Amino acid sequence: MKDVVVRIAGIEIVNIKNVSYGKIELQGNQLAVDSEMKADILGIYGQNGSGKTAVIEILEFLKKLMSGNFLPPEIQDYITKDSNEAECKFSFWIKHKKEAFNCDYSFKIKHFEKSTYITKEKLSYKNCTGEDKKVNLEYRVENEEYLFTPQYRFNEFIQNDQARRIDVAVAKKLAMKECRSFFFSDEVIKLSETSDIPDLSKILMSLKDYAFKNIFIIKNIHCGVINLNLAMPFSFKQKNAEKDVFGDLAVSLMEPSVFPQKEFDLLTEIVSSINLVVKALIPDMALVIHNYGKQMTAEGDEGIRFEMLSQRNDQLIPLKYESEGIKKILSVLNMLIAVYNLPGICVAIDELDAGVYEYLLGELLEVLEKSGKGQLIFTSHNLRPLEMIHKSSLVFTTTNDKNRYIRFSNVKSNNNMRDVYLRSINLGGQSEEIYAATSDFEISRAFRKAGRLVND
Structure with missing residues (x-):
């Protein structure tokens, strides 16, 4: 409303x-x-x-x-x-x-x-x-x-x-x-x-x-999958001209993920907003989505195969090798961005x-x-x-x-x-x-x- x-x-x-x-x-x-x-x-x-x-x-x-x-x-x-x-x-x-x-x-x-x-x-x-x-x-x-x-x-x-x-x-x-x-x-x-x-x-x-x-x-279950290096859940709320988009996207840390094109585009937007703040919190660091190209999803739809990487200066490493603290910050950062900008949001962590x-x-x-x-x-x-x-x-x-x-x-x-x-x-x-x-x-x-x- x-x-x-x-x-x-x-x-x-x-x-x-x-x-x-x-x-x-x-x-x-x-x-x-x-x-x-x-x-x-x-x-x-x-x-x-x-x-x-x-x-x-x-x-x-x-x-x-x-x-x-x-x-x-x-x-x-x-x-x-x-x-x-x-x-x-x-x-x-x-x-x-x-x-x-x-x-x-x-x-x-x-x-x-x-x-x-x-x-x-x-x-x-x-x-x-x-x-x-x-x-x-x-x-x-x-x-x-x-x-x-x-x-x-x-x-x-x-x-x-x-x-x-x-x-x-x-x-x-x-x-x-x-x-x-x-x-x-x-x-x-x-x-x-x-x-x-x-x-x-x-x-x-x-x-x-x-x-x-x-x-x-x-x-805490949110952190559990991170600590076990199973997945990286990104909690998010994005506002665009059409409607509010919100929820969780879980990206695998064990192997490359395959997302439908629409979800991949949404993840790209989320990572872009996160990177704007990451530069101020952790100098010389950025999240990178390495796109391997098109691949069919498990449901038989056309999707994108990709992997999440951490970039420090010119070095790239898989995100799963980052510290637990950094992964925790990254997973909730879009929520903190929402708290900073939106008066009607309530985030409980x-x-x-x-x-x-x-x-x-x-x-x-x-x-x-x-x-x-x-x-x-x-x-x-x-x-x-x-x-x-x-x-x-x-x-x-x-x-x-x-x-x-x-x-x-x-x-x-x-x-x-x-x-x-x-x-x-x-x-x-x-x-x-x-x-x-x-x-x-x-x-x-x-x-x-x-x-x-x-x-x-």
Whole structure:
């Protein structure tokens, strides 16, 4: 949708993995109608297994549901073991031409016997540029007569039309069967276009389009295929005169690849944009596509056989022999270009620092925060970014599973956040404990005991 920008303003997690409760408010500017939007960077820090990756994963759930897709069967494994249901809540700012909305969307998933399904969804929104009242809609599986409440809103949606009521009932059954969203189903969105609920169609279409085209999730499996030298996945978003082009292209590192002409041309465009930035990040380096000529694809279509090479000055080597850090940067670089230039994009990257030189990582994030326009959410173990980005762009995990995410308090403007973080680990001083203390003596003792067990 043109002239629409959506930004995530807040995230809440209930009973996902080891997070009993956690809340994060993003610090990016609200979408005032006439203001220029700036980058919104969020770095999540904490010890291993403390809930960092959970944030990335629920954003993936959000993308699937708002795109109209189903949640995978393994979703049940994400629910905290001592509970049979979990809930995720999100807040958004939506800029729609000359209007601005704040919007909340939440969903609850429940595992019962052998099935997992969405038992509840809530959607609420308000036009911030008008005097309209806030619209609140709530869908519950157990509601039979009124598939969502309040009753008068359901009546505005149905319009006393039996055919519309049947279509909504069908949407409910499909949502339950396939673990999909009720509100973002094709049936409900189509009916919303002719309903009497103000702005409903506008909100649903804006969020669905945003999820499908502008939320990008890069998980550790993305790095896994790189580390194993199997393939090089390029995540990308390209804008051209006709439409947005986005997704992933996986190029083999084991042997030359064969792409259809259209995909090869797209890869050429992606590599061209990446090379413009690579020169500034890694002097004297460029990506090269070595074209071996035409060859039939596995599907029997005409394609291009090629290999990805790394060029340093006049030397060419296969890309698979480059360092893991450089390959990681190259694989996400088009996404970072999008974050720099596009206000409506949200890129979430798990372990952004994996294999990346810490000084370069800090420089990248500083440039994106100062001059970018989109949203970047990342997890990291490297502490260099703590010295480079503003304290409002940082969230830290705690040892309290009922208050999993905090921002540091009592931090002065001239404090080095890296020093503050390390001091807080060793001495405390924050509202929650942020590190489960370890003992050198206990670690050494455990190693000795394990050694005796092995020798015996």
